[in-house]
Amino acid sequence: MEDFGEIVQEFLVESHENLDQLDSDLVTLERDPQSRELLSSIFRTIHTIKGTSGFLAFGRLETLAHAGESLLSRLRDGVQPVTQETISTLLAMLDGVRALLATIEETGAEGDVPVEEIIARVNRQIAAAKPAAAKPAAAKPSAGKASRGKAVKTSRKAVKTTAPAETAPAEASAAAPHDAAEPDARRPIGELLVEGGGAVDTDVNWALQKQNAGDERPLGSILLDEGKTNTGAVNEALAAQGRRAVADSSIRVDVDLLDALMNLVGELVLVRNQLVRAADEADDPVIVRTTQRLNLITSELQEGIMKTRMQPIEQLWMKLPRVVRDLSNACGKQVKVRMVGAETELDRSLLEAVKDPLTHLVRNAVDHGIEDLSQRAAAGKPAEGVLTLRAYHESGHVTVEVTDDGSGINVEKVRAKAVERGVVGADEAARMEPREVMMQVFQPGFSTADQVTNVSGRGVGMDVVKTNIERIGGAIDVESTLGEGTTWRLTIPLTLAIIQALTIESGGERYVVPQVAVHELVYIDGAQTRIEYVSGAPVYRLRGKLLPLVRLDTALGRPTSSGDEGVYIVVLQGDGRRFGVVVDRVLNTEEVVVKALTARFKELGVYAGATILGDGKVALILDVASLARRSRLSPASERAVEAEEPATPVGGAVDRLLITTVGARRVAIPLDTVTRLEEFAADKLEWVGNREVVQYRGRILPLVRLSALLGVGMAEQGEAVSAVVYTQAGRSVALVVDTIVDIVESSADERGELDDDGLIGSTVVAQRVTELLDVRRAILAADPHFYTESDSALVEA
Amino acid sequence: MATRQYATFEVEGALFGIGVEHVQEVLSFSEYTTVPLAPATIGGLFNLRGQVIAAVDLRVRLGLPRHAMDGPVMNVILRGDEEPVSLLVDRIGEVIELDADQFEPPPDTLAGPARELVLGTFKVGDRLMLALDVDAAVDTNAPTAA
Numbered sequence: 001m002e003d004f005g006e007i008v009q010e011f012l013v014e015s016h017e018n019l020d021q022l023d024s025d026l027v028t029l030e031r032d033p034q035s036r037e038l039l040s041s042i043f044r045t046i047h048t049i050k051g052t053s054g055f056l057a058f059g060r061l062e063t064l065a066h067a068g069e070s071l072l073s074r075l076r077d078g079v080q081p082v083t084q085e086t087i088s089t090l091l092a093m094l095d096g097v098r099a100l101l102a103t104i105e106e107t108g109a110e111g112d113v114p115v116e117e118i119i120a121r122v123n124r125q126i127a128a129a130k131p132a133a134a135k136p137a138a139a140k141p142s143a144g145k146a147s148r149g150k151a152v153k154t155s156r157k158a159v160k161t162t163a164p165a166e167t168a169p170a171e172a173s174a175a176a177p178h179d180a181a182e183p184d185a186r187r188p189i190g191e192l193l194v195e196g197g198g199a200v201d202t203d204v205n206w207a208l209q210k211q212n213a214g215d216e217r218p219l220g221s222i223l224l225d226e227g228k229t230n231t232g233a234v235n236e237a238l239a240a241q242g243r244r245a246v247a248d249s250s251i252r253v254d255v256d257l258l259d260a261l262m263n264l265v266g267e268l269v270l271v272r273n274q275l276v277r278a279a280d281e282a283d284d285p286v287i288v289r290t291t292q293r294l295n296l297i298t299s300e301l302q303e304g305i306m307k308t309r310m311q312p313i314e315q316l317w318m319k320l321p322r323v324v325r326d327l328s329n330a331c332g333k334q335v336k337v338r339m340v341g342a343e344t345e346l347d348r349s350l351l352e353a354v355k356d357p358l359t360h361l362v363r364n365a366v367d368h369g370i371e372d373l374s375q376r377a378a379a380g381k382p383a384e385g386v387l388t389l390r391a392y393h394e395s396g397h398v399t400v401e402v403t404d405d406g407s408g409i410n411v412e413k414v415r416a417k418a419v420e421r422g423v424v425g426a427d428e429a430a431r432m433e434p435r436e437v438m439m440q441v442f443q444p445g446f447s448t449a450d451q452v453t454n455v456s457g458r459g460v461g462m463d464v465v466k467t468n469i470e471r472i473g474g475a476i477d478v479e480s481t482l483g484e485g486t487t488w489r490l491t492i493p494l495t496l497a498i499i500q501a502l503t504i505e506s507g508g509e510r511y512v513v514p515q516v517a518v519h520e521l522v523y524i525d526g527a528q529t530r531i532e533y534v535s536g537a538p539v540y541r542l543r544g545k546l547l548p549l550v551r552l553d554t555a556l557g558r559p560t561s562s563g564d565e566g567v568y569i570v571v572l573q574g575d576g577r578r579f580g581v582v583v584d585r586v587l588n589t590e591e592v593v594v595k596a597l598t599a600r601f602k603e604l605g606v607y608a609g610a611t612i613l614g615d616g617k618v619a620l621i622l623d624v625a626s627l628a629r630r631s632r633l634s635p636a637s638e639r640a641v642e643a644e645e646p647a648t649p650v651g652g653a654v655d656r657l658l659i660t661t662v663g664a665r666r667v668a669i670p671l672d673t674v675t676r677l678e679e680f681a682a683d684k685l686e687w688v689g690n691r692e693v694v695q696y697r698g699r700i701l702p703l704v705r706l707s708a709l710l711g712v713g714m715a716e717q718g719e720a721v722s723a724v725v726y727t728q729a730g731r732s733v734a735l736v737v738d739t740i741v742d743i744v745e746s747s748a749d750e751r752g753e754l755d756d757d758g759l760i761g762s763t764v765v766a767q768r769v770t771e772l773l774d775v776r777r778a779i780l781a782a783d784p785h786f787y788t789e790s791d792s793a794l795v796e797a
Numbered sequence: 798m799a800t801r802q803y804a805t806f807e808v809e810g811a812l813f814g815i816g817v818e819h820v821q822e823v824l825s826f827s828e829y830t831t832v833p834l835a836p837a838t839i840g841g842l843f844n845l846r847g848q849v850i851a852a853v854d855l856r857v858r859l860g861l862p863r864h865a866m867d868g869p870v871m872n873v874i875l876r877g878d879e880e881p882v883s884l885l886v887d888r889i890g891e892v893i894e895l896d897a898d899q900f901e902p903p904p905d906t907l908a909g910p911a912r913e914l915v916l917g918t919f920k921v922g923d924r925l926m927l928a929l930d931v932d933a934a935v936d937t938n939a940p941t942a943a
Binding site: 509558601610612617618619 | 882
């Protein structure tokens with residue numbers, strides 16, 4: 001009985017996967033009614049479900065699948081054409097199967113899910129095409145019964161073979177080609193052997209009987225062991241089965257087990273962090289080396305475990321063509337679904353979390369985005385609208401886009417609506433940037449639709465989409481061009497469990513900010529960089545633009561811990577706006593394991609979770625979106641800010657940055673001014689007065705150690721030092737760094753441009769906060785006359 | 798006669814007890830992370846073998862001044878419905894076995910916030926043990942008298 005339960009369980013899992021594939025196949029079939037491969041594949045899948053349900057004595061399910069199979073066999077044999085109506089009927093049949101499976105899963109029995117109406121509908125389809133349709137339909141069952149035993153066996157193979165196909169980049173409408181390869185993949189090995197002349201069919205039948213009698217060896221092995229065939233023939237047949245090798249090399253693993261492993265790895269990462277810290281202090285080369293290896297292995301293990309939980313986003317997308325089809329039919333529109341990057345993988349828990357928001361965006365795009373036929377004709381667009389789903393990896397995140405080629409969102413309409421709803425004042429609205437205006441569509445209850453349809457807006461609005469995406473540490477963004485279409489962009493972390501985070505300190509407590517939200521760090525020295533007040537609200541002038549500030553201590557209702565000097569501003573992006581958080585200290589960036597915060601603190605809204613730091617202490621993870629809302633200025637100060645705001649030039653130039661490490665810090669140096677990268681032997685360094693120099697190309701080259709300049713501890717003196725050499729007008733200086741890590745490209749508007757008066761900004765490179773070196777100041781520290789000498793030399797000459 | 802084991806502890810000199818089946822473990826801990834903006838009854842968060850545990854300050858629940866949290870504080874860690882939760886107490890007592898028929902409803906003289914948290918009393922030697930209502934004690938969203 002136990003075994004029987006397992007069979008049912010397996011049947012349910014496989015059938016669910018099959019149904020999703022069928023949904024998508026049927027929608028594809030509607031577009032390409034001539035595809036025999038597709039029809040055969042659909043037919044086979046239904047046939048398998050029917051066979052297995054009969055075997056497991058699920059009578060209602062069998063009857064329903066049988067009805068569907070009858071209709072499909074008529075389509076396959078060309079007795080009846082594929083029409084929109086037949087596809088709708090078949091989809092309804094699938095829904096019935098789905099409902100039955102759900103009931104079986106829940107209660108273990110079929111219950112009283114109504115299937116008669118669906119069966120009647122299928123039969124009406126058959127009857128409508130040809131009144132005397134009863135015969136071929138009735139002829140089918142015997143064939144179905146005869147092959148039932150085999151159907152159970154092949155079902156597993158059939159499911160597995162679809163898996164590799166799913167990872168292929170595919171447009172929905174291009175699903176047919178990979179199905180074309182499947183007939184071979186699904187064919188039994190015996191059949192292939194007989195066909196290839198490797199065995200005679202009586203032997204194969206005999207071996208099959210042995211299998212049925214309980215012999216657990218594969219068919220090929222039985223034949224081989226009994227000398228009925230040869231190795232070459234079996235290998236050939238296996239090769240002909242194509243993807244079989246893949247199917248055999250993959251196993252099903254319980255998700256709970258993966259989750260447990262993931263938790264363990266999370267713990268390991270924690271211990272690793274603690275050990276790395278301890279090893280730094282231990283000053284024992286053996287421990288340091290061992291720790292480094294442990295560090296590497298942990299990272300690899302973490303990556304490996306995370307990979308096991310990764311699934312292609314196609315798993316999710318597969319359901320969408322059906323949604324689009326049903327919806328566009330209901331709205332009287334024609335919409336084609338394109339998929340780009342369906343193979344992009346993300347953590348399964350995230351896949352689940354993104355499902356509803358994505359479905360909502362797709363529904364919304366079909367309902368409100370894409371115009372109806374007459375409007376499209378008037379706009380000179382093709383009748384068929386295109387909905388593009390695009391997914392790609394980008395700097396440790398997955399970006400998922402839903403793009404329609406519809407009428408776009410009218411920014412001015414949104415602006416007017418926001419004022420009408422009293423969300424913003426008319427003055428404020430008039431000054432808002434288009435991007436900020438667009439963010440209004442994520443406000444609760446916002447709709448620019450002229451008429452409310454019953455399709456979208458069923459409970460979930462864009463605000464819910466946004467909340468759901470933010471809950472998993474993601475972000476949503478919208479871009480729209482009037483008349484051309486709209487793109488909704490979701491940025492999702494690769495995994496929920498472990499994130500890159502910046503640790504900061506405020507009021508003696510440490511907090512963690514997800515690195516994804518951090519744009520740059522600014523040190524406030526009170527002189528060159530200052531906090532200013534506009535109508536009492538703190539702001540910072542970041543490259544000429546006023547940045548609203550939130551004091552973390554105040555925001556958390558704690559006593560003010562520091563003044564306006566010697567503090568840091570963490571520039572964050574959240575809730576569609578950029579703002580700064582004033583903190584006492586910036587500590588470091590590291591990978592942290594996100595722990596869900598107890599439900600007690602949910603309503604506070606300020607925290608996104610908790611984590612355990614390297615020293616074992618708990619730190620709270622700040623919710624950036626919630627802080628962003630606190631940074632909203634009062635209308636009065638908003639106006640004052642606006643009045644002061646000069647026009648900001650938009651930079652987009654791409655610079656190359658040299659990434660180096662200095663102590664524990666990462667320092668970026670603009671590469672365009674660098675002359676050479678050099679390594680000097682440590683024993684070649686000499687002192688002249690209080691200055692360190694090295695002989696270089698027959699000259700004396702002054703050195704400046706960035707560790708000294710930046711006031712960080714010097715790394716262990718190695719046998720060689722890495723230096724960045726600058727040469728100008730015959731003068732050279734070298735800046736000594738600990739290691740040179742990488743050269744990256746960074747666009748100028750993503751980071752702080754350095755003021756000549758010495759502002760040190762920072763940027764995020766490869767997930768790590770990287771400080772930008774004020775090259776001029778560093779060079780002047782090495783050689784105060786580096787820039788001036790050449791000029792004065794000219795004067796003197 | 799049906800007996801039940803109680804884990805006992807003291808707060809401000811009063812003896813309290815909780816059925817041992819609710820108690821996961823008892824330990825002293827000194828590193829807590831404060832949770833700004835959280836209800837006053839939250840003493841802080843701490844790391845119990847990789848798990849983040851919220852500690853509810855029983856003193857605050859009883860309307861007393863909170864624990865200073867600047868040194869070791871005793872935690873009675875309870876198996877919650879979804880996650881463990883800790884009760885911060887002054888001192889840990891023994892596990893004692895009590896007969897169910899010694900149970901008495903809370904005396905009328907028991908007033909204040911404690912009244913809401915106490916199911917009843919047992920006589921233990923010459924002292925009175927107050928049996929704590931676990932769910933009420935860790936309910937951090939309840940209005941506090943403090």
